[in-house]
Amino acid sequence: MKGISRRQFLKGFLGLLLTSIGGTVGGYSYAKYIEPRRLAISKQTIEHEQIPASFHEVKIVQFSDTHLSDFFTIEQFKKVIDTINSLKPHMIVFTGDLIDEPNRYSHINEIVPLLKKLNAPLGKFAIYGNHDHGGYGTDIYRNILELSNFHLLRNETKKITLIDDTDGSYIYIAGIDDLMLGRPNWNETLQNMEENAFSILLVHEPDAVNRTQQFSINLQLSGHSHGGQIKLPFIGALYTPPFAEQYYEGLYQVGKTTLYVNRGLGTTRVPYRFLSVPEITLFTLKSK
Numbered sequence: 001m002k003g004i005s006r007r008q009f010l011k012g013f014l015g016l017l018l019t020s021i022g023g024t025v026g027g028y029s030y031a032k033y034i035e036p037r038r039l040a041i042s043k044q045t046i047e048h049e050q051i052p053a054s055f056h057e058v059k060i061v062q063f064s065d066t067h068l069s070d071f072f073t074i075e076q077f078k079k080v081i082d083t084i085n086s087l088k089p090h091m092i093v094f095t096g097d098l099i100d101e102p103n104r105y106s107h108i109n110e111i112v113p114l115l116k117k118l119n120a121p122l123g124k125f126a127i128y129g130n131h132d133h134g135g136y137g138t139d140i141y142r143n144i145l146e147l148s149n150f151h152l153l154r155n156e157t158k159k160i161t162l163i164d165d166t167d168g169s170y171i172y173i174a175g176i177d178d179l180m181l182g183r184p185n186w187n188e189t190l191q192n193m194e195e196n197a198f199s200i201l202l203v204h205e206p207d208a209v210n211r212t213q214q215f216s217i218n219l220q221l222s223g224h225s226h227g228g229q230i231k232l233p234f235i236g237a238l239y240t241p242p243f244a245e246q247y248y249e250g251l252y253q254v255g256k257t258t259l260y261v262n263r264g265l266g267t268t269r270v271p272y273r274f275l276s277v278p279e280i281t282l283f284t285l286k287s288k
Ligand SMILES: [Fe+2]
Pocket: 065, 067, 096, 097, 129, 131, 224, 225, 226, 264, 268
């Protein structure tokens, strides 16, 4: 071998091999033990002419897809609850998939005391995700949320007024049942909503926005995608679930509807996250 001895070549080759093994093991450990335990707070401003002046600076926290299991533990959930309360939101919304397998989860009694601790003077709202209906979860999930003072919006709309309702202004919050295992119904849910009032719609699956944008909904909040859960540089998400194929992370404008897709907190199918850090979103409303 010219200019480089056989010994040097073998040494170089071995070095490269060890670096790539190290990189793979390091990447694997990071995706299994580090990234799933991280927590990012994404801040978003929602400015719209239909937001009443009295709702200016109202703060809404969205959390999603906790998938409580051996891989997203009660300890991690406690940290999420404390973090949300530290943001002092006026409203809290949960966009589905609380427990990974509701009928097999052994810490079910520890959930209500934690969800109950969440504070939001304008209310706490939730919708069904596919995992909340799956595994005979429909009733389990409803009971947990009702005992925790959440309004479970299953094809339902609520009018939100301020506590010191001085000018009689309001916004709407609505929730659609899960697309995959529930009975979603936009017409029934939105029939009494006034078009000129600011409205927020919670739907677990983000691609539902293609239907939502046919109605006068200003903001749709979704989860379901886990932001892809595992992403590769330059390639992106390796897999996105059904109904999260078109929209899977962050902010989009679809017709007149603004869509936000939260990356969620837990994991499903495989207990890894890579380039998709668990997320809590803090929205601040701004009136124009
Ligand atoms: Fe999920």
